[in-house]
Amino acid sequence: MLLRMSTLLLKTLREEPADAEVPSHRLLLRAGFIxxxxxxxxxxxxLGKLVLDRVTDVVREEMAAAGGQEVSFPALLPREPYETTGRWTEYGDDIFTLQDRRGADHLLAPTHEEMFALLVQDLxxxxxxxxxxxxQVQTKFRDEARPRGGLLRGREFLMKDAYSFDLSEAGLTEAYGRMRLAYQRIFERLGLTHTIVSAVSGAMGGSASEEFLAAAEVGExxxxxxxxxxxxxxTEAVVTPAPAGLPAAAPDLEVHDTPDTPTIASLVEFANARALGGRTDxxxxxxxxxxxxxVHHPGGKDELLAIGVPGDREVDLKRLNAVLAPATATLFDDFESRPDLVKGYIGxxxxxxxxxxxxxxxxxxxxLTGANEPGRHATNVVAGRDFTPDDTIEAADVRAGDPCPSCGSGALTIRRGIEIGHIFQLGRRYTDAFAVDVLGxxxxxxxxxxxxxxxxxSRAVAAIAEQHHDERGLIWPASVAPADVHIVAAGRDGQVEAALQLGATLARAGVRVLVDDRPNVSAGVKFTDAELIGIPRSVVVGRRLAEGYAELRDRRDGTRQELPLVDIAGVITTEVG
RNA sequence: CGGGUAUUGGCGCAGCUUGGUAGCGCGCUCGGCUUGGGACCGAGAGGGCGCAGGUUCGAAUCCUGCAUACCCGACCA
Structure with a gap:
């Protein structure tokens, strides 16, 4: 491959686009990738398409190596299969739906579980x-309430979705493990530092579930x-360990007047000021x-639910909704309609x-909790004695420093990441829905x-950009860079010709080459553009050409070395391998 | 969906308070000069100010409604 910048459809932006905030979005726009x-x-x-294709190639190779066979479904699908599985309504507003000229309903697929199950049934x-x-590697559509971060969350995006079909639990477990390994290899090859976390499986349904998160400050x-x-x-999957050991028996419940204490802060202040229950701590x-x-159930029914959490914690709606899925919850605020619920004094x-x-x-x-009367609270309200919850619930926020639910001795730390992969054992939800049976x-x-x-x-491309850039621009890992080498013809006097000649030699040897052969563009501009575009290795054909030398540069660490021009092709071909 | 900010040439912005028919930088075109770190000189092209109404002799500037984008939150793979 030999790309010439003199003819490439490329326009780098000197100034920051006003509406791009996150680094990957900013740099991909500025460097002319998207x-x-x-x-x-x-x-x-x-340039962007080259990167996208290289990422896709890595994914394809590893899927094939794991025994996957590639197919491709339409993105535009009829309503019926999604109606059968209930996802037409469950996915709700997030699905793009449309009608054809006869008024028949269709959707732009957000994922393809239904179609894969039907294909297997068919064949x-x-x-x-x-x-x-x-x-398959397919464009997916979701009517995101709020697209953001450029490629990080779009309404149209490229996704690789794979589905395993097994006749035994052991087979599913094995396939899951194989895919888990394939994913680790993929993300390693893509240069993505990632963490595998336990997750909840969301709108798809299913059990064992893990997410691959690329570490990034801008991660959602x-x-x-x-x-x-x-x-x-x-955080949605964090299980709170119950306190160890039984607390000492508490005295009887006691109700106190606690006027004007509708918030936890005001209650604590009051309790200490008045030494409630003899305590000031x-x-x-x-x-x-x-x-x-x-709680809003998908069927349309609403139900009120009270949630008890220690007063120093907030209810984390994300965690709560993960527990309640597919139902969703919103804060209740119509206390006038429910005199039995005394806002600020509920117990x-x-x-x-x-x-x-x-x-x-x-x-x-x-x-210490509300007494269900305005201006009154109760002390020594004991769980299991004075009240019995219908159930426990994981709704309180998770904080750095909380005890680890796994080892019990460590403390939790909080980090942010971009979800680049998600694997889970779906089970028979979809094969049940379509009664997919084969003869045993x-x-x-x-x-x-x-x-x-x-x-x-496409999100992975953004994640790579998030993890691989500096203040000057992008720095692609060699595995996905738009080219293996960026040859810069710094000036005149035959430098452009020499650069093109070197490029042609390398291209014949199978090296992907981008040559900056633009006439009348100053060397400074070319250097700056090269750093912005971020091909990991560059060759400057410039002032020492007359002596037969060119300069080899490393984008990542900025090192440069002068080499005889005649040796450069060999050095690069060896490095690219 | 709630809150905030914004919308003026390809990009980044000023002008709006105090209405008089649009400007700056970058980019682009042509000529000259320059060629190792986002040059310089000269000459140009390009917008009627998000959309729709209204007020006014006159609206980018004032009023009303709407749309879109970005940010925060909600939601979400």
Missing amino acids: RRAAPGGYTWLP TSSYRDFPLLLF DTFVGCTACDYAAN WTAADTLKNVVVT PQGIKIRYRADPRVAPGTAW ADGKPVRPTMGCYGIGV
């Missing part, structure tokens, strides 16, 4: 056809790690905060709606179980 074409939709320019009939691993996913062990999990953690939410004793408590509110623990060895029908494995390919 252009915004629609809200949440980007055009791949020649298999015997246990001999299994196991099966299929994948918060996850936790442990200071002592290798535990890592999405009350903290927010001694109080029990009860938050009322409205779990005798509450008339469903009540679920944080695991820290374990049986035997005593709390014993002559009886067997129903395949599915695994689902996704990689955001």
Whole structure:
């Protein structure tokens, strides 16, 4: 490959685009890899397309190595299959739907579980056809409420989705493990530093689930790690350890007048000022905060739910919604309609709606909490004695320093990452929905179980840019760079010709070459553009050409070395391998 | 979907308070000069100010409504 910048469709931007915030978005725009074409939709320019294709190639190679077979479905699909599995309504507003000229409903697929299950139903009939691993690289559509960060969250994006079909749990587990390894290899080859975290499987349904998160400050996913062990999990998946040991028996419940104390802060201040219960060392953690939410079920029914968490914690709506999925929750605020719920003074004793408590509110623990009357609170309210929650719930926020649920000795740390891959064992949700059965060895029908494995390919390009750049521009890993070498003809006097000649030699040897042969562009501009574009290795054909020398530069560490021009092709060909 | 900010040539911005028919830098075109770190000189092309109404002799500037984008939050792979 030999690309000449004199004819390349490329325009680098000297100034920062006003509406790009995150580094990957800014740099990909400035370096001329992408252009915004629609809200949440980007055009791949020649340099960007080269990177995207190289990333896709890595993914394809590893999928094939893991035994995957590539297929490709339409992105435009009819309603029926998604109606059958319930996702037409469950996915709700996030699906792009449209009607054809006859008024029939269609959708632009957000993922393709239905189609893969139907394809397997169509083309298999015997246990001999299994196991099966299929994948595709396809444009997906989601009507994101808020596209952001350029390629990080678009409404149209490139995704690799793979699906395994097995007839036994052991087979599924094996396929899952194989894909997990393939993913690690892929992200390693892409130069993406990542962490595998336990996750919840979201709208797709399913059980065992792990996310691959690329470490990045701009990442939308918060996850936790442990200071002592290798535990890592999405905050939604963090399980709160119940306090160890039974607390001492508390005295009887006592109700106190606590006027004007509708918040935890005001309550603690009041309690200490008046030595409530003889104590002056009350903290927010001694109080029990009860938050009322409205739970919206997909069917359309609403239900009130009260959630009890220690007063020093907030209810984390992300965690709560993960627990309640597919139902969703919003904060309840229409207290006028419910006189039994006294805002600011709610207590779990005798509450008339469903009540679920944080695991820290374990049986035997005593709390300072609302007395369900305006201006009154109660002390020594003991879980299991004065009230019994309907259930526990993981809704309290997770904080750095919380004890690790895995080893118990370490403390949790909080980090941010970009979700670049998600794997999970789907089970039979989709094969059940379509009654996908094949004949087993014993002559009886067997129903395949599915695994689902996704990689955001276009998002991965952004993630790579996030992890590989400096103040001057992008620095692509060699595995995905738009070219292996960037040859800069610094000036005149035959330098352009020499650069093109070197480029041609390298291209014949199978090296991907970008030559800056632009006439009437100063060397300074060319150097700056080369650093912005970020090809890891460059050759400057310039002032020492007359002596037969050129300069080899390393974009990452900035080192330069002068080499005889006649040796350069050999050196580079060897390095590129 | 809630809150905030913004919308003026390809990009980045000024002008709006105090209405008089649009300007700067970069980029682009042509000529000259220059050629190892985002040159210089000269001559040009290109917008009627997000959209729709309204006020006014006159609106980028004032009023009303709408749209879009970005940021924060909600939601989400």
